[in-house]
Amino acid sequence: MRLVIVCYPTYGGSGAVAADLAQRLADRGHEVHVISYEVPFRLEVFHPNLLFHAVTIGDYPLFRHPPYTLHLTNKIIEVCEEFGCDIVHSHYAIPHAVSALLARQVLAERGRRLRLVTTLHGTDITLVGREPGYHRLTSYAIAQQDAITAPSRWLAEATVRDFAIASERIAVIPNAVDLERFRPLPEAPARRWLAPRGEAVLVHVSNFRPVKRVEQVVEAFAVLRRRLPAVLALVGDGPELPKAEQLARELGVRDDVRILGQQRPEAILQASDLFLLPSIAESFGLAALEALACGVPVIGYAAGGLPEVVEDGVSGILCPVGEPVCLGTLAANLLNDRPRYQQMRAAARARAERFAPGPIVDRYERLLMQLGGTDEQRAR
Ligand code: GMT
Numbered sequence: 108m109r110l111v112i113v114c115y116p117t118y119g120g121s122g123a124v125a126a127d128l129a130q131r132l133a134d135r136g137h138e139v140h141v142i143s144y145e146v147p148f149r150l151e152v153f154h155p156n157l158l159f160h161a162v163t164i165g166d167y168p169l170f171r172h173p174p175y176t177l178h179l180t181n182k183i184i185e186v187c188e189e190f191g192c193d194i195v196h197s198h199y200a201i202p203h204a205v206s207a208l209l210a211r212q213v214l215a216e217r218g219r220r221l222r223l224v225t226t227l228h229g230t231d232i233t234l235v236g237r238e239p240g241y242h243r244l245t246s247y248a249i250a251q252q253d254a255i256t257a258p259s260r261w262l263a264e265a266t267v268r269d270f271a272i273a274s275e276r277i278a279v280i281p282n283a284v285d286l287e288r289f290r291p292l293p294e295a296p297a298r299r300w301l302a303p304r305g306e307a308v309l310v311h312v313s314n315f316r317p318v319k320r321v322e323q324v325v326e327a328f329a330v331l332r333r334r335l336p337a338v339l340a341l342v343g344d345g346p347e348l349p350k351a352e353q354l355a356r357e358l359g360v361r362d363d364v365r366i367l368g369q370q371r372p373e374a375i376l377q378a379s380d381l382f383l384l385p386s387i388a389e390s391f392g393l394a395a396l397e398a399l400a401c402g403v404p405v406i407g408y409a410a411g412g413l414p415e416v417v418e419d420g421v422s423g424i425l426c427p428v429g430e431p432v433c434l435g436t437l438a439a440n441l442l443n444d445r446p447r448y449q450q451m452r453a454a455a456r457a458r459a460e461r462f463a464p465g466p467i468v469d470r471y472e473r474l475l476m477q478l479g480g481t482d483e484q485r486a487r
Pocket of ligand 1: 115118119120121122124227228229230231258282314318386388389390391392393394
C-alpha cells in the first residue's frame, strides 16, 4: 500500500497512535507518508519506507487566521499525486477529515480515486466536534469517509448518538502499547531522584488540558499525603499546569510535587507506584495503558472508555466521577495493603499485554488494504 497518515504532532494520544501505526505499517513494507505541521513527537524521522511532509503555512497579511485546513488539503493532494497514494488515514476528525474529503474531490477531477479512513480519538467527538461552530461540517465529513474507527465502544456509541453515524460503520480498534518500551523496571533510576526518602511515587502524565481535571489529581494527592509519605510527579505540559501548581501550594503539598515537563514517560512510570487519571472522560486513556504496561495500577473515574482499559479492583481502581477524596483514600488504602498492591501490579502488566501492537496493527492493516488498490484487487 501507499498511504498518507494525517495527524497532530503535539504531545497527546492521537499523535502517538498515528506515529506508532505509521512506523509499524512501514516496517511491514508499506510506503507511508505522514503529513502534519511539525514532526510528530513520537516519530522517528529516518524510518525506512516512511516519509514526513510538513504543511507550511503562509503568512499573507490579509489573513488574521491562516487557513491551515486549505494548506493541509493542498499538501494531501500534492503528496498523493507525487507518490501515487490512494488512501488517506486521518487521525482526529477536525480538520483532517474535512481536508481529506476536499482532496478526494479535487483528485477525482484529475483521475485519481482516493479512499478515506478517519480514526476518531476523543475530543474531536466529545468536545470540539459537538460545538455548533464545527458540528454540521464534522458530521458530514465523518459520514463521507469510507471507513471510521474509534478506540473504544464508548466513543463509538457517542459518535452514533451525537453525529447520527450508523453503528455498523464504526470499527472499534483499541490503542496499542509498545510492551518493550513500556515495561516494569525494578530499581528504576528515577525513583531515588524523585523520592530520596523512600516515599511512594504517584504520577500523572498528560497535556494538562481542562478535560484532564488536573486539579483533582492534586486534591487526591493531598488526601493521600495525609496518610503516608508520598511525592507526585507531573509529566507533560499544558494550560492547566499553573493552576495545579497553585492548588498544590494552597493545599500545603507543593514541596512534594515534582513538575517534570515533557519527557519520555516510561522513565518516570517505571519509578512510580500509582498513576492518577481523573479525566472528565477519556475515550480510551493511552497514558493509562502505558502505565499498566509498566506495572503501575491506575486510579481514575469510571467514566468514558477508561473502564474498557482498566478493570476496577483488578488492574486499578475506578471511583465515581468527580470524587477526588475517593481517589486519594482508596489509593492510600491500596498502598498500605502490600499483598493486594503487588497483586494489582502483576494484573496491570497482564492487562496491558492484551493490547500488544501486533494484532491491533493487523486490524488497521486489513481495514486499509480492503479499501486500497484497484477495484479488481479488492474483489479478489
Ligand atoms: O481527543 C483528544 O483529546 C485528543 C487525543 C490527543 O491527541 O491527546 O487524545 C485522545 O486520543 C487518545 C488516543 O486514541 C486516547 O487514548 C485518549 O483517551 C483521548 N483523549 C480524550 O478522550 C480526552
